[in-house]
Each structure stands twice: as structure tokens, then as C-alpha cells.
Amino acid sequence: RLAPPRLSLSAFNLRSPSRITLRRPTTFVLVVTIVALAVGFIAVLTYYGSREFSQRAADTRASNEAMSLAGYSSHVATGDAFDGYIQILRYTDDPVVANRNASANDRTTAMQRLLYLNVNKFTSLTIADRSGIVLATTDSRIDSVKGSTAFSDTRANLSPANSDIVLPEAGKRGYVEYSAPLHEADGSVWAILIGRADPAQVWRGTLGAGVDGSRNVIINSQGQFASGVPDELLRLPWQGVPLANGGVRARIAGVDSICGLAPIGRDTQIDRGLNVASCLPASIIQIERGRATSKQGLITLAGAILAVVVASVALKFALSGGTSPGTVAQRAPPVPDDLVTPEELRLAVASAVDAARAERADTTVAAEPAPETPSLPPPDIDALTLIEAYERRNARLAERLRESVQAKLLIATTQADEAFRLAKTDAALSSKLHAQSIEDLEQIRERDLRSIGQDLYPGLTRLGLPGALKALRKEMRDIIDIRLDVGQSVDAVSGGPSRPSLDPTLRLALYRAVAESARLFALADATTCNVRLQRDGTRLTLAISTPDECRDIDADALAAASLAIEAHAGTLDLLTDDEGRLSVMLTAPVPPVLAIIAPVVEADDELDAVEDASLEVDDEAAAGIDDASNESGDDESVVSAEADIDGDRSDEPDTSAQRTISIGLPIAPDDTQRPLPAALEALQASMFGALVVALDIDDAVEDPDARPAITADVTHAVEDVTRDVLRALRAIEARACNVSVRRDEATLIVALTAEIGDEAIDTANIEDHGTIITLLRGRLAVTIEDGELTVTLSLPADAANDAAHAA
Numbered sequence: 001r002l003a004p005p006r007l008s009l010s011a012f013n014l015r016s017p018s019r020i021t022l023r024r025p026t027t028f029v030l031v032v033t034i035v036a037l038a039v040g041f042i043a044v045l046t047y048y049g050s051r052e053f054s055q056r057a058a059d060t061r062a063s064n065e066a067m068s069l070a071g072y073s074s075h076v077a078t079g080d081a082f083d084g085y086i087q088i089l090r091y092t093d094d095p096v097v098a099n100r101n102a103s104a105n106d107r108t109t110a111m112q113r114l115l116y117l118n119v120n121k122f123t124s125l126t127i128a129d130r131s132g133i134v135l136a137t138t139d140s141r142i143d144s145v146k147g148s149t150a151f152s153d154t155r156a157n158l159s160p161a162n163s164d165i166v167l168p169e170a171g172k173r174g175y176v177e178y179s180a181p182l183h184e185a186d187g188s189v190w191a192i193l194i195g196r197a198d199p200a201q202v203w204r205g206t207l208g209a210g211v212d213g214s215r216n217v218i219i220n221s222q223g224q225f226a227s228g229v230p231d232e233l234l235r236l237p238w239q240g241v242p243l244a245n246g247g248v249r250a251r252i253a254g255v256d257s258i259c260g261l262a263p264i265g266r267d268t269q270i271d272r273g274l275n276v277a278s279c280l281p282a283s284i285i286q287i288e289r290g291r292a293t294s295k296q297g298l299i300t301l302a303g304a305i306l307a308v309v310v311a312s313v314a315l316k317f318a319l320s321g322g323t324s325p326g327t328v329a330q331r332a333p334p335v336p337d338d339l340v341t342p343e344e345l346r347l348a349v350a351s352a353v354d355a356a357r358a359e360r361a362d363t364t365v366a367a368e369p370a371p372e373t374p375s376l377p378p379p380d381i382d383a384l385t386l387i388e389a390y391e392r393r394n395a396r397l398a399e400r401l402r403e404s405v406q407a408k409l410l411i412a413t414t415q416a417d418e419a420f421r422l423a424k425t426d427a428a429l430s431s432k433l434h435a436q437s438i439e440d441l442e443q444i445r446e447r448d449l450r451s452i453g454q455d456l457y458p459g460l461t462r463l464g465l466p467g468a469l470k471a472l473r474k475e476m477r478d479i480i481d482i483r484l485d486v487g488q489s490v491d492a493v494s495g496g497p498s499r500p501s502l503d504p505t506l507r508l509a510l511y512r513a514v515a516e517s518a519r520l521f522a523l524a525d526a527t528t529c530n531v532r533l534q535r536d537g538t539r540l541t542l543a544i545s546t547p548d549e550c551r552d553i554d555a556d557a558l559a560a561a562s563l564a565i566e567a568h569a570g571t572l573d574l575l576t577d578d579e580g581r582l583s584v585m586l587t588a589p590v591p592p593v594l595a596i597i598a599p600v601v602e603a604d605d606e607l608d609a610v611e612d613a614s615l616e617v618d619d620e621a622a623a624g625i626d627d628a629s630n631e632s633g634d635d636e637s638v639v640s641a642e643a644d645i646d647g648d649r650s651d652e653p654d655t656s657a658q659r660t661i662s663i664g665l666p667i668a669p670d671d672t673q674r675p676l677p678a679a680l681e682a683l684q685a686s687m688f689g690a691l692v693v694a695l696d697i698d699d700a701v702e703d704p705d706a707r708p709a710i711t712a713d714v715t716h717a718v719e720d721v722t723r724d725v726l727r728a729l730r731a732i733e734a735r736a737c738n739v740s741v742r743r744d745e746a747t748l749i750v751a752l753t754a755e756i757g758d759e760a761i762d763t764a765n766i767e768d769h770g771t772i773i774t775l776l777r778g779r780l781a782v783t784i785e786d787g788e789l790t791v792t793l794s795l796p797a798d799a800a801n802d803a804a805h806a807a
Contacts, residue, residue: 028315035311043304050300051293055286059258062285063247065387066214067260070278072391073216074262077206077276081162081265084121084202088178088195089160091125098182100190107136117413119406121202122195123175127182129191130155145194150179154192164272165199165218165226170235174226176202199227206276211387214280215252218264221273229253238277249282256282389559393516396557397455404448412440451475458511465491465507469531471689472515480522485532490540500535506588509564510542513572517544517584520557524550524582540570540590545583553582676710677702679719680739687726692736700743708746708798717772718750718793721780724765725752725791732759743797750793757787766791776800 096102096110111125115138124139132146145151153161160180167174175196181189199218200207207216207228217228224235230253240250240259248259257279264274419433461468466486473482491502502510510533518529526546534541555574562572570588577583677697684693700706722739729737737754763782773780778795 031315032308032312035315036308039304039307039311043300047293047297047300050296054293058285059243059247059249059282060245062258062280062282063243063245063260066247066258066278066280067245067262068387069211069214069280070260070262070276073206073209073276073278074264076209077203077216077218077264077274078268078270080203080205081270081274084176084178084195084197085160085162085270087119087121088180088193091195092180092182092193097125097127097193100182100184104136108138111136111138113417118409119413122178122197123201124196126194126196127191128194130189135191139196142196145192148177148179148194150177151192151194154179154181158189160269162270162272164222165220165274167220167224167226167235171232173198173200173231173234175199203227203276210278212280213284214278215255215257217252217259217277217279219261219275219277226274248277250277250279252277252279255279258282258285389556389563392556393560397452400452400455405444405452408440408444408448412437412444415440455515458508458515461504461507461511465502465510465533468507468511469514469533472511472518474689476515476518476522480518480529481527482518482529482531485530490533490535500591502540502590503568506568506590509561509568510540510586510588513542513558513561513565513584513586514544516558516561520553521546521548521550521582524553526550526582535590538589538592540588542586543583544586546581549580550576550582551580558584674715675702675704676715676718676741679715680722680741683719683722683726684739687730691726691730691734693726694736694738696738696740698742701741701748706743710748710797711800713776713800714748714795714797717769717776717778717795718748721766721769721773721791721793722750722752724769725754725789728761728763728766729754729756729789732756732761734759746797748795748797750795752789752791752793754789755787756784756789761789763789 091111091114092098094110094114096106097114102110107127111127114120115122115125124137124142126137126139126142126145127135128145128151129135132144132151134143134145148163149166150161150163158181160178162179163177165174165176176199177194177196179192179194182191182193184190203218206218209216215228218226219238220226223238225233225238227234233253238250240248242248243258246260248261250257250259252259259277259279261275261277263271264276265271415433415437419430419437422430422433458468458472466484469482469484469486473484476482491500491507514531518531521529521544526548528546528548530543530545530547532541532543532545558572558574565572565586565588568588570586573585575583575585677695680695680697684695687693701710718741726737734754734756737752740751740753742749742751761784763784766782767780770780773793773795776795776799778793778799781790781792783790783792
């Protein structure tokens with residue numbers, strides 16, 4: 001222990017306050033002040049330059065992106081405008097509308113029916129003769145069309161025409177007009193059909209397109225806001241400040257924005273001087289620049305302070321005449337003997353620290369370093385390239401919508417309309433057309449819309465990559481035959497020490513790569529696609545190939561997938577051999593897998609017990625994870641307890657000296673068994689995409705405080721019966737199954753019903769559970785009547801399988 005230092009008054013030189021005087025600053029203070037001012041001026045100049053030039057660079061970059069987005073929006077807007085042009089031409093072919101001898105009521109009814117079509121864009125239709133007199137209209141407010149630009153153009157040229165966006169009043173929505181002539185049998189024009197549309201409806205796709213909070217605005221030929229802004233801004237003039245590279249800085253709906261302008265339908269028959277402006281909020285563009293410059297300000301301030309301190313130390317040493325620290329120490333006044341010197345204090349503290357470290361070293365065991373997970377490098381992807389790649393994907397989806405959904409919907413609605421028209425004259429044909437239209441609509445709902453919805457966001461990836469790929473194989477079986485070769489322990493939803501789980505974003509990128517590659521192969525006339533997925537240490541490899549000879553392909557179709565893989569520090573290569581066979585190779589880094597080494601399992605029943613326990617504790621095991629059958633090697637064998645999406649499991653005994661057992665979670669004892677509702681929900685998830693399972697569970701079943709509590713044996717029994725019923729229904733490709741669970745005090749009642757029609761269903765596995773149900777003092781009944789399967793199960797909630805445990 002160190003004695004506290006004693007202070008001596010002789011060490012202080014006390015002076016009277018009357019002798020305190022102001023002195024002139026020393027040379028050292030003056031020089032340091034000058035240096036500080038110079039460093040501060042340079043720091044302020046550096047920070048100002050960094051802030052100014054970074055802002056200009058950000059504005060230029062944002063302007064480039066806005067103009068690129070405006071170019072794309074111009075193509076979409078032109079397509080939207082041409083849709084109205086084509087639609088008015090199609091309406092002129094209606095037999096009632098084109099009939100000169102039809103009555104006004106018949107014409108109005110026919111035009112009203114045309115407006116009821118789902119693909120209609122018009123708000124009203126009007127028929128006027130060549131002098132401008134209205135013959136029939138669906139809008140009673142239209143009493144004359146003589147002032148219509150589209151009507152005047154059609155009357156003068158006897159050809160279809162369209163108008164600018166007409167804004168009659170400020171703050172009120174305007175309209176766009178399309179017109180087309182109506183011909184008699186001899187080819188002469190007897191009237192003109194005019195259709196009015198809301199600009200927001202005509203350019204719905206254009207106004208809905210955007211990225212990073214952007215907004216698309218339609219500007220009419222007068223330079224006024226015509227659509228895409230709040231109603232109170234309509235008819236106000238477009239104003240902005242031009243930027244150096246062609247962009248415009250403007251306020252859109254009170255938001256400071258950077259915009260790009262592009263014409264709609266330039267040099268075409270619909271060119272009316274309209275423009276689309278794609279505007280990015282300046283706040284989003286400048287937010288990262290503001291963060292960067294704020295950090296730059298802190299760095300500049302710290303650098304200035306450090307520069308002043310270093311300069312002060314250098315000046316102090318220079319002005320002291322270059323004396324060494326030892327010389328200065330010799331000039332210091334002597335220290336009294338009764339005081340503790342700083343050197344003695346430093347040596348005492350160092351000795352105490354060394355002793356403490358030595359004492360801790362005797363009792364501390366060095367911890368083994370944890371395995372390092374490879375970090376992903378930051379992605380370096382050009383924003384314009386990213387936008388272009390994903391917009392190409394959107395364009396392909398839009399093309400699928402037009403070719404499948406829109407075309408089929410048009411056919412179905414036409415059939416429904418024809419069935420309605422023939423209902424009174426030909427009831428048989430009307431019924432046939434109506435049934436065909438309903439069947440077509442069901443096909444669109446069940447196949448086309450579901451497939452496009454999976455393309456927009458494949459929710460099946462929540463089942464893990466192997467399970468999602470199996471669902472993809474079933475989804476695309478009519479397009480191409482996908483053959484899967486999935487390696488062991490590649491991806492498990494639950495994760496664990498030796499059951500690795502891929503990052504959800506990487507899993508989604510790999511799934512999209514397989515889907516887009518398969519469609520690309522199908523477009524190249526391939527009939528088979530082989531998918532091989534393996535995980536080797538910290539490297540994931542995905543190979544997609546076809547043995548068929550393929551024609552030329554569009555490699556840009558994989559641009560979005562390539563960018564997504566690069567963002568995860570991976571690579572994507574498209575290869576073609578001499579025989580025209582295609583292959584896509586993907587690699588990506590993944591975290592390492594840890595294995596748990598266990599002694600040899602002597603008996604097969606013990607191995608099955610481990611596998612069953614792992615299946616019970618894994619909530620995602622029934623949700624479509626791919627099964628992992630055993631792989632035998634020279635020295636060790638890997639046993640994985642994951643469930644297959646088809647519900648199968650396989651195992652092979654191993655006689656090697658050492659075994660690695662992959663268990664994601666600790667084996668749960670019976671008292672931690674998951675509740676019955678959770679077990680049924682897991683079975684429901686396992687049938688996702690193959691069978692619709694509707695659960696109706698009574699509140700008393702889910703109540704944890706209900707007495708008597710549902711035992712683990714009862715939960716197991718209900719879960720096993722339900723699983724076998726669902727498997728049997730899936731085997732005959734049934735569509736749905738209703739599961740009802742009720743509790744009447746101490747009795748649990750479960751009813752499963754499903755429509756099976758004339759299909760022969762195997763109920764042997766279901767009826768085999770009768771023995772266990774009897775031991776639990778319950779009853780099991782399986783009946784098939786009028787094409788409906790009914791399985792009824794009743795059990796005491798607190799039953800225990802004593803006989804089974806004894807056996």
C-alpha cells in the first residue's frame with residue numbers, strides 16, 4: 001500500500017492579489033493563434049468544397065436516373081395511349097353501334113354494355129352524325145360534340161383520331177377523347193363514335209410505375225399539369241429550373257424533385273404534344289450525401305484540432321532552443337524528500353497491475369476462438385443497370401399478362417356476353433358458352449394468376465430452397481421437365497449447428513435464378529432442365545443445365561438474376577458448348593457448417609428415435625423441407641432428420657466407427673410437446689401448394705388453462721391420423737380438406753371431410769390407427785358416402801397410452 005503524498009507549503013509561491021498584472025502575449029501564443037486561424041480557414045474551405053461538389057454530383061446523378069426513368073415511362077405511356085386508340089376501333093365493329101337503322105335506345109344499351117367490360121378504359125361513348133348532332137350517348141351531359149378536336153379531325157380526315165387532355169376548369173379532372181368513323185355497307189361514313197376517358201384511367205400503368213418514391217406526371221400540350229398530381233394542382237403551369245445535363249428541378253405536389261421529361265407518342269398518329277415527367281424526390285437523393293458530408297465535417301474538425309496540437313508541440317520544442325527532456329528535468333526545482341515522486345508512483349502502479357495479471361493468468365483458461373464467418377463484400381452495382389434489369393423482368397411479366405390473362409379474359413367475357421345474348425333464343429348453346437366461360441375464368445384464377453403471383457414474389461421460399469424448387473418443378477411441368485439433384489443439408493428453415501439455413505435474400509435470389517433459367521431454356525426449345533444444388537464448406541454451387549440442343553437465346557433475360565447474385569458476392573455464368581447445349585453456373589459464399597460428433601449408434605431403433613425426436617422439435621420439418629437421406633463414406637456417415645415435401649423419409653444403418661448426427665435443436669422431452677393447434681398448423685403448411693387445408697379449431701382447444709389438459713399422447717394420435725388422411729388425399733390429387741376440432745368438456749372430437757368424387761382412395765393406413773385410438777379409450781370411424789370422405793375421431797383429452805408405453 002502506498003502512503004498518501006504529503007504536500008509542503010514551500011512548494012507554492014503565493015502572491016498578493018494586488019501584484020497581479022496583465023502581460024503581453026508571448027511569441028509562442030501569437031504563433032499558435034496564427035496557425036490555428038490558418039488551419040481553421042483551410043478546414044472550412046475543405047468542408048465547403050466537399051459539400052458543394054458532392055451536392056452537384058448527386059443532382060447530376062439523380063437527373064440521369066430521372067431521365068432514364070422518363071424514357072421508360074414514355075414507352076409505357078405511349079402503349080397506354082395506343083390501347084385507347086385500338087379500343088375505340090374495336091367498338092366500331094359492334095353490330096348494334098355500327099347499324100345505322102338501330103334505335104337510340106338500342107345504341108345506348110349496346111354502348112353501355114361495352115363500358116361494362118373489364119378491359120374498358122372509357123367513361124362514356126357518344127354517337128354523333130357528321131354535322132355534330134348527338135344521336136345516342138351514355139352521358140346525358142353531352143348534348144353536342146361540335147367543339148371536340150377529335151370529332152373535327154375524324155370528320156375532316158374520315159379516320160380515327162384522339163385529342164389532347166382537355167381541362168375545362170382549374171382544379172377539376174379533365175378528359176381525353178378518341179373518335180372513329182362508323183361506315184355503312186357501301187363504305188360511306190354515316191356517323192362518328194366518340195369515347196371520353198379519364199386521363200388517370202388511360203395512363204393508369206404509367207402513373208403507377210415508379211422507383212424509390214418517384215412520381216410520374218402527365219403534362220398536356222399547354223404545359224399544364226393534366227394528371228398524376230392532386231386535383232387542386234390540375235391546370236397549373238409546369239415550372240422548373242433546368243439542370244446542366246437536361247434534367248429539371250421542380251416542385252411536384254409540394255415536394256422538391258428532380259425530373260426528366262419525355263414525349264408521349266412522338267411522330268405517331270396519337271402525337272398531341274403530351275409529355276410525361278418522371279420525378280425523384282430530392283430528399284431521397286440527398287439523404288446519403290447529407291450523411292456523408294456530416295461525417296466529413298467531423299473528420300475535418302478533428303483534423304484541424306489535431307493539426308493545431310501537433311503544430312503547437314513543434315513550435316514549443318523549436319522555441320525552447322532544442323533542449324532535450326533530460327535537460328529540462330535537470331533545471332526543475334528539487335523535490336522535497338517527504339513527497340512521493342511521479343516516477344515512484346508510476347513504478348508502484350505498474351507493479352500492482354503486473355501482479356493482478358499474473359494472478360488472473362493462473363485461473364483463466366483461454367477460450368477457443370469461434371469460427372469466423374466470411375463477410376460479404378459490399379456490392380458494386382450501377383443503379384441504371386439495376387433498374388434496366390428489373391424493368392426487363394417487369395416487361396416480361398407484363399407480356400405474360402397480355403398474352404395469357406388479358407387475352408383469356410377477353411375471350412371469357414366475350415363468351416359470357418354471347419351466352420347472355422343467346423339466353424332467350426338458344427338456351428342450350430347459352431348454357432354451354434356460360435359453362436365454358438366459367439371454366440376459363442377458373443383456369444385463369446387457379447393457374448395463370450397464381451403463376452404470375454409466384455413470379456412477383458415466390459412465397460414458397462419460406463419452405464426452404466429444396467422445398468421451393470420442388471414446388472417450382474410442379475408449377476412448370478407443362479413448360480419444361482425440371483430434374484432436381486439437391487445435396488444434403490443445403491438449406492433448412494429452422495437452422496442449427498449442423499442444419500444450416502441460407503440467408504432469405506440469397507435463397508430468393510437462387511430461386512429466381514432457377515426459375516428464369518428454366519424459362520429461358522424452354523424458350524430455346526429445351527424440354528429438360530437439370531438442377532444440381534450442393535454445399536461444400538463455405539461455398540454454395542448451383543448448376544442449371546439442359547441436355548437438349550437449343551437455339552439462340554437472349555442472355556439479357558438473366559441480367560436481374562446476375563445482379564442479385566453479385567450483390568451476395570457470388571457469380572453467375574451462362575455457358576454454351578459446341579453442340580448448342582446451355583448451362584448456368586452460380587456460386588456464392590455461405591457461412592461454415594458445424595457438426596456434432598456422437599458415438600456409434602448400435603441399434604436401428606435408437607437411430608429412428610433420434611430422427612423422430614428431431615422431427616418433433618423442428619416446427620418447419622413438416623413445412624416442405626427436402627428429405628436428407630444418408631450418405632456413407634469411408635470414415636463417417638451423415639444422418640439428417642429433415643422431412644421431405646412429399647412426406648417420405650429414408651435411413652440406412654451405419655457400421656462405421658464414428659457418426660455425425662445432424663440435429664438442429666435439442667431433443668424435446670414429452671412435457672415440452674408442442675400444443676395440438678401448432679401441430680395441425682404445421683401439417684397445414686406442409687400441404688401448401690398441393691392441397692388446401694382449412695382449419696376450424698374451437699377456442700376451448702387452444703385455451704392453455706382448460707382442464708383437463710390435452711396430453712401428448714392425444715396430440716400425437718390426432719397428428720398421425722391427420723397426416724395420413726392428408727397424404728391419402730394428396731395421392732388422389734384432391735383439392736381441399738376441412739379439419740374441424742371441437743372440445744366438449746373432457747372429450748376431444750376431430751372431424752376431417754373432403755370431396756373425392758369417384759376416385760378410389762386407400763384408407764388402410766388411416767384405419768391402422770384404430771388400435772392406438774382404442775388403447776387411448778377413443779373411437780375412429782372412416783366412411784365414404786356420395787363421393788365424400790369423412791374421418792371422425794373422438795378421444796378423452798387426458799388419455800394416456802399406458803399399453804403402448806408398457807410395450
